[in-house]
Amino acid sequence: RKEVEQDPGPFNVPEGATVAFNCTYSNSASQSFFWYRQDCRKEPKLLMSVYSSGNEDGRFTAQLNRASQYISLLIRDSKLSDSATYLCVVNSANFNKFYFGSGTKLNVKP
Amino acid sequence: DAGVIQSPRHEVTEMGQEVTLRCKPISGHNSLFWYRQTMMRGLELLIYFNNNVPIDDSGMPEDRFSAKMPNASFSTLKIQPSEPRDSAVYFCASTPDRGRSGELFFGEGSRLTVL
Numbered sequence: 001r002k003e004v005e006q007d008p009g010p011f012n013v014p015e016g017a018t019v020a021f022n023c024t025y026s027n028s029a030s031q032s033f034f035w036y037r038q039d040c041r042k043e044p045k046l047l048m049s050v051y052s053s054g055n056e057d058g059r060f061t062a063q064l065n066r067a068s069q070y071i072s073l074l075i076r077d078s079k080l081s082d083s084a085t086y087l088c089v090v091n092s093a094n095f096n097k098f099y100f101g102s103g104t105k106l107n108v109k110p
Numbered sequence: 111d112a113g114v115i116q117s118p119r120h121e122v123t124e125m126g127q128e129v130t131l132r133c134k135p136i137s138g139h140n141s142l143f144w145y146r147q148t149m150m151r152g153l154e155l156l157i158y159f160n161n162n163v164p165i166d167d168s169g170m171p172e173d174r175f176s177a178k179m180p181n182a183s184f185s186t187l188k189i190q191p192s193e194p195r196d197s198a199v200y201f202c203a204s205t206p207d208r209g210r211s212g213e214l215f216f217g218e219g220s221r222l223t224v225l
Contacts (some may be wrong), residue, residue, distance in 0.1 A: 034212045043201060043216035044153070087153070091212060096165060098143070098214060102152035 001026050004090050006101035014109055017078045021104045023088030024070045033064055035073050036087040038103065044087055047073075078108045112136070116202050116217035124225050128190040131220045133202030134183055143214065144177055144187050145201040153201070159185065192224045 006023040013019050025033075033050040048055070050062040050071050061074040071088055088101035115134040123129055135142045144156040157167040162179045170177070174193070179185040189196055199221050203214040 032210075032212050043218055044214075045216070046213045049212050089212070096141070096158060096160065097155060098212075099155070100145075100153035 002101075003027060003099035004088050004101035006088050006104050008102060008104060010105040010107050012107045012109060013078055015078055015080060017108075018074065018076045019078055019106060020072060020074045021086055021088075021106075022070055022072045023101050023104075024068075025088075025090045025099070026069070027090070027092070028066075028069060030090045030092060032091040033071050034089040034091070035060075035062055035071075036089055036100070038085045038087055040084075044100070047086070075106075078106075080108050080110060082106060083108045114202055114204055114215055114217035116200075116220050118220055119218065120221045120223075122223045122225065123192055125193055126191040127224075128188065129192045129196075129222060129224075131187040131200050131202075131222070133185045133187070133217060135185070135202070135204030136206075136215055137183065139204035139206045139215070140182075141205045141207075142179060142185050143203045143205075144185070145203065145216075146198045147201060147219075148198045156187070189222075192222075194224045197222055197224050 004025050035047040036044040037047045038044040048057050050064045052064050054063040059076045063072045085103040085105045087103045090099045117132045141160050143158040145153050147153045156169045157177045159179045177187045199219045201216050201219045203216045205214050
């Protein structure tokens, strides 16, 4: 079983739409959680951390459900520039290992 | 400030040849990671180092793969002999605090094609 599982998509949405992604993780002892963004043929970059109480950064909201072991990312008012692959990342109990999901592809269309 | 620097950016080689990928982490970062990315398997952690010491190489696919970090500013990933199934993008990443902040800083990757 993979450490982190995501729906690969693609999610095709019009500009201005709200879109949500989920991912699940297998290790209940995981300590910390993140969303990364990867543009086509580029390296992954940190988008935001995910805190137990949920957190927001502009149009982006991340939530964590430890009981069900899933993480979500909500994007409001989608922009063309949001088109990318979004990677769910889980850090192991001792912080040393980062497990990446396979990513969810988002296409925002005009 | 310079980011993580990887070389070569692209390499095309023939099956059986030795491939060496290089990485210079961000100065002051004490953890270094090597990842491989393919369409089929996504990003896979191959090995990571803390303070130049290999901590976990359980992700290294087989004995053909080896990695070294002789000092804090340089690491290599070697494949010998290479096979077509090794074709992938290999990313090096570093982080300053053993990953507590959650931010891995990736290089631009080395795209390897083995014919």
